[in-house]
Amino acid sequence: xxxxxxxxxxxxxxxxxxxxxxxxxxxxxxxxxxxxxxxxxxxxxxxxxxxxxxxxxxxxxxxxxxxxxxxxxxxxxxxxxxxxxxxxxxxxxxxxxxxxxxxxxxxxxxxxxxxxxxxxxxxxxxxxxxxxxxxxxxxxxxxxxxxxxxxxxxxxxxxxxxxxxxxxxxxxxxxxxxxxxxxxxxxxxxxxxxxxxxxxxxxxxxxxxxxxxxxxxxxxxxxxxxxxxxxxxxxxxxxxxxxxxxxxxxxxxxxxxxxxxxxxxxxxxxxxxxxxxxxx
Numbered sequence: 001x002x003x004x005x006x007x008x009x010x011x012x013x014x015x016x017x018x019x020x021x022x023x024x025x026x027x028x029x030x031x032x033x034x035x036x037x038x039x040x041x042x043x044x045x046x047x048x049x050x051x052x053x054x055x056x057x058x059x060x061x062x063x064x065x066x067x068x069x070x071x072x073x074x075x076x077x078x079x080x081x082x083x084x085x086x087x088x089x090x091x092x093x094x095x096x097x098x099x100x101x102x103x104x105x106x107x108x109x110x111x112x113x114x115x116x117x118x119x120x121x122x123x124x125x126x127x128x129x130x131x132x133x134x135x136x137x138x139x140x141x142x143x144x145x146x147x148x149x150x151x152x153x154x155x156x157x158x159x160x161x162x163x164x165x166x167x168x169x170x171x172x173x174x175x176x177x178x179x180x181x182x183x184x185x186x187x188x189x190x191x192x193x194x195x196x197x198x199x200x201x202x203x204x205x206x207x208x209x210x211x212x213x214x215x216x217x218x219x220x221x222x223x224x225x226x227x228x229x230x231x232x233x234x235x236x237x238x239x240x241x242x243x244x245x246x247x248x249x250x251x252x253x254x255x256x257x258x259x260x261x262x263x264x265x266x267x268x269x270x271x272x273x274x275x276x277x278x279x280x
Contacts, residue, residue, distance in 0.1 A: 003053035003274050004029060006045070006076060010059050013259050017266035024267045039065060046070035055273040056256050060134055063257050078255035078273055083231045084133035086167050089252045092227040097217075099240055099248035103169035105131060108155075109162025112148040119144040122170040131165035133254070141171045174240040177207055178250060179214050180261060184234040184272040186222030188215075192261035207263060214239050217247045228252075234276035 002025045007018065009032040021028050029045055031038050042065070054076030056066065066073045083089070087105060095101040104121065106114065111128075118126060128150070129139035137158040142150045154160045182189040193207030217239060222228055228235070236258035238250040255273055260266060 002026060003055065003270075004049055004076070005270055006031075006054065006056040006058060006073060008032065008058040008062055009034075011057050011257070011259055014262055015260045015264070015266065017260060020267055021270060024270070026267075026270060033059065033062065038062075039069070042066065042070055042073060046072045049073070053274055053277075055270055055277060057260070058256060060257050063254075064134075076256075076277065078232065078234050078276055079257055080232055080254065081133035084252055084254060086129065086131045086133075086251070087165070089228065089231055092231065093225040093249060097221075097224060097249050099172060099174070099242075099250045100127065100129070100167060100169040101248075103167045105165050105167055107162060108151065108160050108164040108166050111166060111168070112151045115144050115147045118147070118168060122168070125171040127167075127169050127171045129167045129251075130160075131167055136160055136164055172248075173243040174248075175243065178238055178240045179210050179218070180258065180264070181218040181237045181239065182234075182255065182258075182264070182269050182272065183218065183221065183237055184276055186229070188219050189272040190265040190268045191215075191218065192264035194259075194261040207261075211241060211247075213247050214241060217249075221249070234273060 005021055005026045005028045007021070007028055007030050009030065018028050018030060031041055035041070050072050054073065055078075056063070056073060056076040058066065063077055063079045066077060067079070090098060090100070111118070124144055125141055126144055127139065127141050130136045137154045137160050177193045177195045179191060179193050181191045191210060193210060195207070218237060221237060231252065232254070234255045236253040236255055238253070240248055240250050242248055255276070
């Protein structure tokens with residue numbers, strides 16, 4: 001298979017997928033948002049690649065720009081954020097499979113004023129995440145007594161609007177590494193482990209092998225939650241192992257905007273993505 005791959009440096013992380021993709025016969029178009037002219041460069045590429053098979057791996061910001069301004073490149077996006085809102089996909093997955101299985105939702109502007117009620121429901125520490133798949137702020141665990149300060153910080157750092165819906169759940173303890181799976185037509189295409197912080201997965205800090213129970217959960221996710229097929233044919237699913245040993249689905253993300261991690265087979269992800277788009 002050949003085709004064009006639009007590859008943003010900010011999505012590839014500690015990986016270097018360009019050489020492998022080129023060796024597999026793909027034409028790779030690299031760019032970075034650190035280049036002040038990236039939008040203009042994408043505009044030129046949009047005109048150049050009309051009628052060509054294309055798959056994009058880009059950031060959420062770049063995906064939004066492409067959707068608005070680049071009709072040709074937009075055909076290379078596997079990116080349906082409106083279907084990946086937390087309340088939508090989680091309603092299609094049985095509660096026992098999910099990490100956030102007993103959550104409530106409320107507008108961001110109501111969090112601080114509802115701290116007492118949130119504490120009664122979930123205890124002293126809670127997990128907050130945006131309902132939006134556009135990741136308007138990073139998910140995080142906070143002390144209920146610090147909700148007012150957290151809301152103020154998020155409003156300043158990320159310009160979160162008061163009407164933005166937020167998922168609120170009790171904080172759950174999970175193992176250090178989480179596991180990302182690229183799933184197409186319900187089948188595992190590739191996977192990689194990741195962790196956050198200074199010692200993220202890299203050549204110096206390799207990830208442990210994926211536990212068999214996580215592999216089994218990923219391989220059977222669409223059997224256990226068949227209505228997920230209505231979200232997209234190709235999805236990226238993140239799983240965690242709770243300290244109790246329970247394997248849980250953390251979230252679903254779009255194929256085109258999910259970050260790469262060492263150990264993934266990027267060529268397989270590119271081929272499966274082009275297949276999902278119907279490219280020859």
